[in-house]
Amino acid sequence: MNMGRFERDLIRFPEAIDDEDYVIVTYYLETAMDIEKAANAFAAEQSTGTWQRVGYETDDLREKHGAKVIGIYPIPGECPQNLPSGTTMKEFGAGNRCIRASVLRLAFPHINFGPKIPNLLTAVAGNLYEMGSFTAIKLIDIEFPDSYLKDFTGPRFGVKVCRDILGVYGRPLIGAIIKPCVGLSAERLAELAYQGAKGGLDFIKDDELLADTTYNSIKDRVKHVMAALKRADEEKGEKTMYAFNITDRLDRVKELHDIVVENGGNCVMLNAATIGLEAMRELAEYTEVPIHCHRDFAPMWARSPYLGISFPALTKLFRLCGADQIHCGAIQGKLYETDEEVVTNMRACTLEFGGIKDAMPVSSGGQWAGKSPVNARKIGHYDFLHLSGGGIYAHPDGAEAGARSVRQAWDAVLKGIRLEDYAKEKRELARAIEHFGSVIY
Amino acid sequence: MNMGRFERDLIRFPEAIDDEDYVIVTYYLETAMDIEKAANAFAAEQSTGTWQRVGYETDDLREKHGAKVIGIYPIPGECPQNLPSGTTMKEFGAGNRCIRASVLRLAFPHINFGPKIPNLLTAVAGNLYEMGSFTAIKLIDIEFPDSYLKDFTGPRFGVKVCRDILGVYGRPLIGAIIKPCVGLSAERLAELAYQGAKGGLDFIKDDELLADTTYNSIKDRVKHVMAALKRADEEKGEKTMYAFNITDRLDRVKELHDIVVENGGNCVMLNAATIGLEAMRELAEYTEVPIHCHRDFAPMWARSPYLGISFPALTKLFRLCGADQIHCGAIQGKLYETDEEVVTNMRACTLEFGGIKDAMPVSSGGQWAGKSPVNARKIGHYDFLHLSGGGIYAHPDGAEAGARSVRQAWDAVLKGIRLEDYAKEKRELARAIEHFGSVIY
Structure with a gap:
């Protein structure tokens, strides 16, 4: 019986470790190797060792610098081969062994890499991903001791200050991504920002595909956009935050940040995975405005169930690196x-994390007014940023109407009214439902 | 018949594009959508568009900034669902459509992102990886026009200068990774470097897990190692290159480079994927010594057949960013x-690439003397760096003997003698074969 087999095979090595000295990482692993041998090979590969034990690798060195196996949890059943394994497949064939899954917990002494993101990533997510003998390797969680976290700035602003800047409480922040993604002049984009802001948006952002370009520079954009938002803010009596995408060559990021801040900009954005998490961490030490962290490129690290880093773990890393x-x-x-996975990612933005501030989770991708109820129900609280792109900018009556439709939808959600009923008196919401389809509850 | 179906379904859109204005990317794609619709949605998502066509997206804007579909090649047969697809699976179920694969070629106008690595990655490998409607997305090739390449430094030194520095021609460079990976003092590590160099190594490197640490700083290490290598080089009458791993916080990389150069170091190393490709590109503009590019973390982007970036394409990117x-x-x-895949990666190091210099490919991972013949046969030339870790440092008679064993193995390969025969007169090679196992031809 599988359950019995699971019980029998349960192995733990609660090696005596001082938690403050270690970063603890949990992996999902598939291998045809003996799981205890695999766990030790895995720990060695990522710390002191190699495929051959080296003579002068002393016990003292292993004790101080070796990664420790602190838990092995075999999973019942057999697995197919889920990743290519090069020439090591010959080994598998020869022994005629089946592939089995397990959850592995390793403790890495942080003296090996220090409070440095690139070196941390090399230690916990480096060479092991290319080992042919592991046919699935996914980092599913990462835990840091306070002694490690204390060297990181984390988000400078967090949820509270983002709300304070806007003066918006008790409901999600409502935002938009300007569409079309690229190709607009600074003047045209500012006009679109004005329309959205006027319609009630709290937040607007550049698409991740638009940054500092020859046809629309950050300098031009921040001037035109902030002037447009000043006008909109005065007219609506509310404030608007705009995230300028300063993803660029590394030597230009701070320069672009300064241009944004000097021209009255109130938020910057980084495509954190393409520029590198370390670049965001460095900006977090410097920034005077909140950092909006876009995740493009990172799904490549996270989407396979058999390879990479889970998104909740990655969200922790984004937060560690200062994403607001x-x-x-x-x-x-x-x-x-x-x-459910999205909600788990969101939890990683706000769970207790030493002295590191919380970050505001963003729900974005295929959103429009009619998805407000399902966002409210599934997320279960209002501390998030609800972002629409086409759902606002492709509203049949334009961006201002698009923004109004989402504000109206959230008004209805907060009042406990069905959107279709509320839409009887709210033209923009009615038109959105007519255009985009059924409301999802 | 499958072949007939393939022929019938072949679609091409050779849109008239000026090659100089575009970066051309080839993807492997699986989707249940109509492939032509999917290709256009894909192109829109990564350039001007979103899930909803926006009214003011003009034809002129699309013409200038939109990604162009320049080839669609449907692959015969049906696919299982190879990646999770969130709530979009409902769509698939409803229509009861099968998932089919295709190869897709897209041309991205580089005016959208400019000669900037993070923005390039966002454009060609950004949001599309998280689209639920694509159940496999792998970037398999990327081609750049000369007008784009001209803004990149590429490798400063390349194969020729790396050889000139050492004065080694007509055979592979022979190198080692110091093991154990971490935990050694600078003095102890320098002693191990001396032993390997004395035994005939052309090249030695830090393990990717070792960088500038509290117990072994780059400053101490470069002093001790370079003094030890000076001694070894005088004794052996040959030169040795040492790659110091300066992967660190971004604001320390150039400082560490300077420490290496000022103390006579002749090579630096970066864990390019964990620190970010852009960080290497920036260093390439600055460096005075060759850059050794370690690939840890990148297998996470490359290993799945269904997600990410192929390693040959990634190798091109490493080279574009200045890896020697x-x-x-x-x-x-x-x-x-x-x-075969390794050999393809290696080709990407040396294929014609506009004005960008070639890079020296590295064969590393589970190597020792007895794998020299198979490296020679499979690679088919000698312009590569053959790196062993445990295969040299775990030699039963120590690192000097380990280094000698690999040099002897290559002598035998160059002379066309079987290693077992050559080992009759070469004790170190004999001991290696005795210890590590059978020679592979």
Whole structure:
């Protein structure tokens, strides 16, 4: 019986470790190797060792610098081969052994890498991903001691200050991504920002595909956009935050940040995975405005069940590196995650994390007014940023109407009224439902 | 008949594009959508568009900034669902459509992102990886026009200068990774470097897990190592290159480079994927010594057949970003790639690439003397760096003997003598074969 087999095979090595000295990482692993041998090979590969034990690798060195196996949890059943394994497949064939899954917990002495993101990633997510003898390797969680976290700034602003800047409480922040993604002049884009802001948006952002370009520079954009938002803010009596995408060559990021801040900009954005998490961490030490963290490129690290880093773990890393707002996927959207996975990503933005501030989770991807109820129900609280792109900018009556439709939808949600009923008196919401389809509850 | 179906379904859109204005990317794609619709949605998502066509997206804007579909090649047969697809699976179920594969070629106008690595990655490998409607997305090739390449430094030194520095021609460079990976003092590590160099190594490197640490700083290490190598070089009458791993916080990389150069170091190393490709590109503009590019973390982007970036494409990117030496996997090693895949990665180091210099490919992972013949046969030339870790440092008679064993193995290969025969007169090689196992031809 499988359950019995699971019980019998349960192995733990609660090696006596001083928690403050270690970063603890949990992996999902598939291998045809003996799981105890595999766990030790895995720990060695990522710390002191190699495929051959070296003579002068002393016990003292292993004790101080070796990764420790602190838990092995075999999973019942057999697995197919889920990743290519090069020439090591010959080994598998020869022994005629089956592939089995397990959850492995390793403790890495942080003296090996220090409070440095690139070196941390090399230690916990480096060479092991290419080992032919592991046919699945996914980092599913990462835990840091306070002694490690204390060297990181984390988000400078967090949820509270983002709300304070806007003066918005008791409901999600409502935002938009300007569409079309690229190709607009600074003047035209500012006009679109004005329309959205006027319609009630709290937040607007550059698409991740638009940064500092020859046809629309950050300098031009921040001037035109902030002037347009000043006008909109005065007219609506509310404030608007705009995330300028300063993803660029590394030597230009701080320069672009300064241009944004000097021209009255109130938020910057980084495509954190393409520029590198370390670049965001460095900006977090410097920034004077919140950092909006876009996740493009990172789904490549996270989407396979058999390889990479889980998104909740990655969200922790984004937060460690100073993201004030983090893309967490889309509730009922067009992305690959289930709603439950999105909610788990969001939890990683706010769970207790030593002295590191919380970050505001972002629900984005295929959103429009009619998805407000399902966002509210699935997420279960209002501390998030609800972002629409086409759902606002492709509203049949334009961006201002698009923004109004989402504000109206959230008014209805907060009042406990069905959107279709509320839409009887709210033209923009009615038109959105007519155009985009059924409301999702 | 499948072949007939393939012929019938072949679609091409050779849109008239000016090659100089576009970066051309080839993807492997699986989707249940109509492939032509999917290709256009894909192109829109990564350039001007979103899930909803926006009214003011003009034809002129699309013409200038939109990604162009320049080839669609449907693959015969049906696919299982190879990646999770969130709530979009409902769509698939409803229509009861099968998932089909295709190869898709897209042309991205580089005016959208400019000669900037993070923005390039966002454009070609950004949001599309999280689209639920694509159940496999792998970037398999990327081609750049000269007008784009001209803004990149590429490798400063390349194969020729790396050889000139050492004065080694007509055979592979022979190198080692110091083991144990971490935990050694600078003095102890320098002593091990001396032993290896004395035994005939051309090249030695820090393990990717060792960088600038509290117990062994770059400053101490470069002093001790370079003094030890000076001694070894005088004694052996040959030169040795040492790659110091300066992967660190971004604001320390150039400082560490300077420490290496000022103390006589002749090579620096970066874990390019964990620190970010852009960080290497920036260093390439600045460096005075060759850059050794370690690939740890990148297998997470490359190993799944259904997600990410192929390693040959990634190798091109490493080269574009200035790597003089690039890890390409291991021939008959412990990694996930077949030998043929490793050889393809290696080709990407040297193929014609506009004005960008070539890079020296590195074969590393589970290597020792007895794998020299198979490396020679499979790679088919000698312009590569053959790196062993445990295969040298775990030699039963120590590192000097380990280094000698690999030099002897290559002498035998160059002379066309079987290693077992050559070993009759060469004790170190004999001991290696005795210890590590059978020679692979």
